[in-house]
Each structure stands twice: as C-alpha cells, then as structure tokens.
Amino acid sequence: MPTLTSLNPAVGSTVGGTVVTITGTGLTGSSAVTFGGIPATSFTVISATQVTATAPAHAAGNALVTVTGPTGVSNPLNFVYQAPVTPVVTTVSPSSGPTPGGTVVTITGTGFTGVTAVTFGGAPAASFTVNSATQITATTPVHAAGAAPVVVTKPGANSSNADVAFFYVNSAAITSLTPDQGPTSGGTVVTITGTGFTGASAVSFGGTPATAFTVNSDSQITATAPAHAAGTAQVVVTAPGGPSSAADYLYIAAPVITSVVPDEGPATGGTSVTISGSGLTFTSAVSFxxxxxxxxxxxxxxVVATAPAGAGTVQVTLTTPGGTSSGLPYNYIPAPEI
Structure with a gap:
C-alpha cells in the first residue's frame, strides 16, 4: 500500500492549478491522485517516494489527498483550499509616459503574489516582474494617448480599483524657433513653438541644458540658450510623452575684422570701404x-560699407547675431582750409 508523509505546498487556490509535491513510499505505479475525491488535473510519478500533482478546482476548505497504487489507496493527507486574494492596485509611478511605450513603472498595492498578467488599457505589459506581494515592476506597451486602466490578474481574480490609470501622452513636437540663431556665448531668449509641451522637464541645445526655460502653454516655451560652439545645434524638449522632434538653432561666433581699406577718407564721408575678416555672413550693422x-x-x-560723415579717428566695428567685433581705426581727413 502506498503511504503518504507530506504535501508541499499544503495550501492552494480554489481555482486549482497549484502544483503539489507528494512525498511518501510505495508510489511506483500510482494510477490516480485525488483532492477531496476529485481527480488531479494531472500527475507525474517521479520515483517510488515522490509524485507531483496539479490540484483541481475545489470549494474552500479542507480536501483529503490520496494516491492509488497497484496495491490499494494510500492514507489521506489534508490539503487546504483558500479563495484567491483579490489583488488591489493603489498607485502607479510614474503615472504617465509616451504612446510608443517602454516606460518602466512601479505598481504598488496588495495581493500580488501569483499574478500572471499585467495590462494597460487592456494591452499586455511588454514585460513585468512580481517583486513582492505589494509591488510589481512593468514595462508599458504601445497604446493610444489617454488614460489606460492598470489591471493585474492572477488565477481566479482581477485587481480591483480600476480607477488607477497610466496616462499615455503624445510626444512633443517643435515647429519653430524665434530667433533661430544667436551668439556662441549663449544668453539669447528663444521662443519655442509646437505641441505637447505641458509638463516639459527639460530643454536642450545640442545636448546642453538651456540656462533657463518656462513652459508658457502646451504650445509655447521660452528658453535661454546656453553657451555652445559655433555651428548648428538641435533643440529638443523633453516632456511626459518623451523627447520632441528636433529643431535647428544656429550658434554664430563673434565676427572678427582684420583690415579696413582704405583706412581714411574725407570728413564729408562717402568713401567706399572694404572690411575684411571672418564670420561676416550675418552682418546686421556697420558703425564708424x-x-x-x-x-x-x-x-x-x-563687407563693403560707405563711410558716413565724421571727424578724427574712429573705430570701425561690425555686428552680427554672434556679437560685435573689436574695432579697427578709420581716420577722417578734414577739408583743407581756404
């Protein structure tokens, strides 16, 4: 006759599915395993001393487990059926993220032991890990913008409190920068126009954080450009929906002038003067x-400039969005006395 000595575990859910290791003697050739008279969903004879069996569904309470062998039925051992604990979701952190998914969220609540699925608005999580009875980490799947109820599931029970949701947000988009250029020293206040800016947490110029920024509305941000090397830098806004599309901002080095030819002319002005140097493309002003x-x-x-009227020796300077150059002297020749 087979003899049973232990069940591990000795407690399971009323919905069944618990895999139980039955230990004893004389188990070779076992032909049946029952829980409270109900056949196990399946069982495997591992050895003369061990059988594994999957518990069937059963009402809450005690159920006697027996094994039938070639020589008869074993002694019974008690297995306790318990109604599954309904999981409850209380918080999701962070509570928002981009529509393409990929946000790793921490789900807090109770009754998470044995959870077999996590969904966001009905879509299965890209992945999840049950850390404890009160915490799950899950990666959000792709989902349309809007609120997606977070639900955890285990055999026989779905989570309650469906009001807890993860909010999917469309990615921000930049449509224009005003102005779209400035000096390498930074300091230019730039108006960024676009969509999806509410809740923006960062603005960068070529990967360098803006010196300061203010979210004026969902469609406008004002940001102070940081210092940056000359050239094109991509402006990106980071919002709950993820990084925005990029817009080009041009950093312009301060102009340098190396010669003024001729460097003198009549006090009445009118002399055509050739100013040579570098960084003169965006010249906005020339001064004598x-x-x-x-x-x-x-x-x-x-750059060719026409000298205005003047007197004495003055400094010729040139201004671009990158700043104002250092000066070179230009000498006004007074009219001869008659």
Whole structure:
C-alpha cells in the first residue's frame, strides 16, 4: 500500500492549478491522485517516494489527498483550499509616459503574489516582474494617448480599483524657433513653438541644458540658450510623452575684422570701404564710431560699407547675431582750409 508523509505546498487556490509535491513510499505505479475525491488535473510519478500533482478546482476548505497504487489507496493527507486574494492596485509611478511605450513603472498595492498578467488599457505589459506581494515592476506597451486602466490578474481574480490609470501622452513636437540663431556665448531668449509641451522637464541645445526655460502653454516655451560652439545645434524638449522632434538653432561666433581699406577718407564721408575678416555672413550693422554706415555683405569674409560723415579717428566695428567685433581705426581727413 502506498503511504503518504507530506504535501508541499499544503495550501492552494480554489481555482486549482497549484502544483503539489507528494512525498511518501510505495508510489511506483500510482494510477490516480485525488483532492477531496476529485481527480488531479494531472500527475507525474517521479520515483517510488515522490509524485507531483496539479490540484483541481475545489470549494474552500479542507480536501483529503490520496494516491492509488497497484496495491490499494494510500492514507489521506489534508490539503487546504483558500479563495484567491483579490489583488488591489493603489498607485502607479510614474503615472504617465509616451504612446510608443517602454516606460518602466512601479505598481504598488496588495495581493500580488501569483499574478500572471499585467495590462494597460487592456494591452499586455511588454514585460513585468512580481517583486513582492505589494509591488510589481512593468514595462508599458504601445497604446493610444489617454488614460489606460492598470489591471493585474492572477488565477481566479482581477485587481480591483480600476480607477488607477497610466496616462499615455503624445510626444512633443517643435515647429519653430524665434530667433533661430544667436551668439556662441549663449544668453539669447528663444521662443519655442509646437505641441505637447505641458509638463516639459527639460530643454536642450545640442545636448546642453538651456540656462533657463518656462513652459508658457502646451504650445509655447521660452528658453535661454546656453553657451555652445559655433555651428548648428538641435533643440529638443523633453516632456511626459518623451523627447520632441528636433529643431535647428544656429550658434554664430563673434565676427572678427582684420583690415579696413582704405583706412581714411574725407570728413564729408562717402568713401567706399572694404572690411575684411571672418564670420561676416550675418552682418546686421556697420558703425564708424557711433555713426551707422550703409553696407553690403559680399561674402563670409568681406563687407563693403560707405563711410558716413565724421571727424578724427574712429573705430570701425561690425555686428552680427554672434556679437560685435573689436574695432579697427578709420581716420577722417578734414577739408583743407581756404
């Protein structure tokens, strides 16, 4: 006759499915395992001293487990059926993320032991791990924008408190920058226009954080450009929906002038002066001392200006979005006395 000595575990859910290791003697050739008179869903004879069996569904309470062998039925051992504990979700952190998914969230609550599924708005989590009876980490799946109830499931029970949701947010998008250029020293206040800016947590210029920024509305941010090397830098806004599309901002080095030819002319003005140097493409002003001069940009290295009227020796300077150059002298020749 087979003899049973222990069940592990000795407690399971009323919905069945608990895999129980039955230990004893004389178990070779076992032909049946029952829980409270109900056949096990399945069983495997491992050895003369061990059988594994999957508990069938059964009402809550005690159920006697027996094994039938070639020589008869074993002594019974008690297995306790318990109604499954309904899992309860209380919080999800973070509570929002992008529609393409991929956000790792921590789900807090109770009754998580044995959870077999986690869904966001009905879509299965990309992955999940049950850390404890009160915590699960899950990776959000792809989902449309809006609230997605977070539900955890285990045999016989879905979580309650479906009001707990993860909010999917569309990615931010930048449509324009005003202005879209400034000096390498930074400090330019840039108006960023687009969509999905509510809750933005960062603004960067070429990977460098903005010196400061303010979210004015879902469609507008003002940001102060940081210092950056000359060239194009991509502006990106990070919002709950993820990083935005990028927009180009041009950093312009301060202009440098190396020569003024000719470097003198009559006090009445009118002399055509060729100013040579570098970084002159975006020239916005040419000055002879305090007096502005009309000018034409010929190339990144050359500007032609018409000297205004003046007196004495003045400094010729040139201004671009990158700043104002250092000056070179220009000498006004007084008219001869008659």
């Amino acid at each position: 001392g305090v007096n502005p001069a009309p000018f034409t940009v010929l190339s990144p290295t050359q």
